[in-house]
Amino acid sequence: MSEAPYFKYLTTPIGLMELCAGEKALRAVEFVDHPRHLSRTTSLLEEAAAQLNDYFQDHRRGFDLPLSLEGTAFQMNVWQELRQIPYGCAVSYQDIARRIGRPRAVRAVGAANSRNPIAIIVPCHRVVGANGHLTGYASGLWRKAWLLQHEGCKQVRIDPANSRSARPQ
Numbered sequence: 024m025s026e027a028p029y030f031k032y033l034t035t036p037i038g039l040m041e042l043c044a045g046e047k048a049l050r051a052v053e054f055v056d057h058p059r060h061l062s063r064t065t066s067l068l069e070e071a072a073a074q075l076n077d078y079f080q081d082h083r084r085g086f087d088l089p090l091s092l093e094g095t096a097f098q099m100n101v102w103q104e105l106r107q108i109p110y111g112c113a114v115s116y117q118d119i120a121r122r123i124g125r126p127r128a129v130r131a132v133g134a135a136n137s138r139n140p141i142a143i144i145v146p147c148h149r150v151v152g153a154n155g156h157l158t159g160y161a162s163g164l165w166r167k168a169w170l171l172q173h174e175g176c177k178q179v180r181i182d183p184a185n186s187r188s189a190r191p192q
């Protein structure tokens with residue numbers, strides 16, 4: 024039987040985040056409109072929240088947290104490759120497909136990217152279209168644009184409608 028999850032909520036400049044963990048590893052980090060569970064925190068969730076706060080305050084570029092990712096072998100390969108993308112950089116879905124040895128699996132890479140359960144820490148926001156344009160982000164393109172601008176990414180073409188000022192009200 025699986026252990027009961029713990030939850031913590033974190034207010035960020037781009038919305039509320041729900042952090043979920045087991046006893047030993049972070050399971051999910053996602054943007055939510057409102058809390059969906061009672062907060063029941065652990066030292067791991069407190070550390071994850073502190074590291075995310077540091078990231079949003081420009082004091083952190085990487086994360087040092089134990090993760091518990093569950094997915095297919097293909098998804099796990101994609102998510103592991105996402106973790107290799109440096110802060111402030113962006114790569115294309117095609118780049119990821121090539122790096123995992125599946126150059127024709129561009130759409131499958133996109134699908135795996137969209138199912139990433141640990142936003143920001145597993146940086147799926149750093150993957151863009153082959154032409155450098157923003158494409159798909161489960162939490163909204165405006166958040167993807169914000170995150171890439173926050174990191175100082177220069178390789179991406181960001182439509183002003185998706186910029187920091189375009190946050191939906």
